[in-house]
Amino acid sequence: MSKRVSLTQYLVEQQRLHGHIPGQLRLLIEVVARACKRIAIAVNKGALGEVMGVAGTENVQGEVQKKLDIISNEVLIEANEWGGHLAAMASEEMDTIHTVPNRYPAGEYLLLFDPLDGSSNIEVNVSIGTIFSVLKKPNDDPNQIEPVSEADFLQPGSQQAAAGYCIYGPQSMLVLTVGDGVAMFTLDRETGSWVLTAENVKVPADTKEFAINMSNMRHWDTPVKRYVDECLAGQEGPRGKDFNMRWVASMVADVHRILTRGGIFMYPWDKREPDKPGKLRLLYEANPMSFLIEQAGGAATNGHQRILDLQPEKLHQRVSVILGSKNEVERVTAYHQEAKGG
Ligand SMILES: O=P(O)(O)OC[C@H]1O[C@](O)(COP(=O)(O)O)[C@@H](O)[C@@H]1O
Numbered sequence: 001m002s003k004r005v006s007l008t009q010y011l012v013e014q015q016r017l018h019g020h021i022p023g024q025l026r027l028l029i030e031v032v033a034r035a036c037k038r039i040a041i042a043v044n045k046g047a048l049g050e051v052m053g054v055a056g057t058e059n060v061q062g063e064v065q066k067k068l069d070i071i072s073n074e075v076l077i078e079a080n081e082w083g084g085h086l087a088a089m090a091s092e093e094m095d096t097i098h099t100v101p102n103r104y105p106a107g108e109y110l111l112l113f114d115p116l117d118g119s120s121n122i123e124v125n126v127s128i129g130t131i132f133s134v135l136k137k138p139n140d141d142p143n144q145i146e147p148v149s150e151a152d153f154l155q156p157g158s159q160q161a162a163a164g165y166c167i168y169g170p171q172s173m174l175v176l177t178v179g180d181g182v183a184m185f186t187l188d189r190e191t192g193s194w195v196l197t198a199e200n201v202k203v204p205a206d207t208k209e210f211a212i213n214m215s216n217m218r219h220w221d222t223p224v225k226r227y228v229d230e231c232l233a234g235q236e237g238p239r240g241k242d243f244n245m246r247w248v249a250s251m252v253a254d255v256h257r258i259l260t261r262g263g264i265f266m267y268p269w270d271k272r273e274p275d276k277p278g279k280l281r282l283l284y285e286a287n288p289m290s291f292l293i294e295q296a297g298g299a300a301t302n303g304h305q306r307i308l309d310l311q312p313e314k315l316h317q318r319v320s321v322i323l324g325s326k327n328e329v330e331r332v333t334a335y336h337q338e339a340k341g342g
Pocket residue numbers: 092114116117118119120213249250251252267279
């Protein structure tokens with residue numbers, strides 16, 4: 001890759017080649033990328049800035065909010081509020097949707113985000129990130145401005161127009177798909193621009209690396225326990241090969257590793273909270289990551305169904321997540337079928 005290609009150049013070229021990035025979508029992606037650059041700078045300041053510690057409030061999920069959860073949420077709202085490209089936003093850190101004030105021309109898109117992913121790693125200087133998903137506003141009749149409702153956001157992940165994440169690690173990187181493969185950009189801190197550093201990213205179908213929070217093992221369902229036991233049995237076991245394990249506890253970092261070298265990531269249902277399908281959120285964690293993984297040739301299920309086919313019922317609903325290298329995801333999913341007697 002000789003000539004340095006900026007995010008805008010890449011989007012314009014992709015539009016020329018595939019025609020999937022109309023002006024408003026390009027603008028939206030550029031605005032989100034700029035907001036992530038501001039969050040990257042705040043994260044990078046660490047204890048030198050006012051970003052560490054708790055905010056003293058709880059979000060709709062009942063989780064203690066970190067200062068950086070709030071700061072990142074505000075940066076994204078502020079950056080996108082002037083409208084022109086989107087009609088409303090939804091966030092992990094906001095109970096309900098945030099519509100763009102109608103003094104601005106409402107745009108065609110809806111933006112959903114996890115403003116700060118991996119919150120438990122903020123204070124320990126481990127990679128964290130921002131995850132985003134873009135949907136089209138349904139029945140977008142330009143002649144009648146229908147007020148946007150929460151129901152407009154409840155679209156299956158297969159309807160996403162774009163998805164991505166920004167990882168704030170040793171490098172800040174933006175990883176993006178608009179449905180024509182996955183591209184990665186690295187933030188050049190000297191010029192402040194996102195520079196294309198990888199495109200047509202592919203996840204290998206096979207892997208010897210699994211990621212799951214092992215401390216929950218006693219709470220797992222049989223199919224997950226069986227799969228992990230077989231990985232741990234290694235060469236002498238039914239898989240006939242040794243597996244390695246990784247768990248960063250930042251979904252962005254675990255998924256970034258998988259997009260970079262393969263692997264399987266699991267945050268399955270467990271009986272600690274049996275009424276909850278899982279810990280991770282469908283609309284702004286599982287759907288965008290599943291779109292990226294599938295666009296890179298991987299797979300993503302909840303153990304039973306393709307995540308992108310799930311019909312959302314609530315804005316903050318949770319889901320069991322199994323994603324990554326295709327053959328491993330299919331194996332874990334098959335174990336769920338077998339357990340169901342399928
Ligand atoms: O602490 P655990 O149970 O290992 O959970 C880690 C998971 O929780 C998360 O931190 C949840 O995301 P948030 O930090 O955005 O709430 C994921 O990034 C990560 O995969």
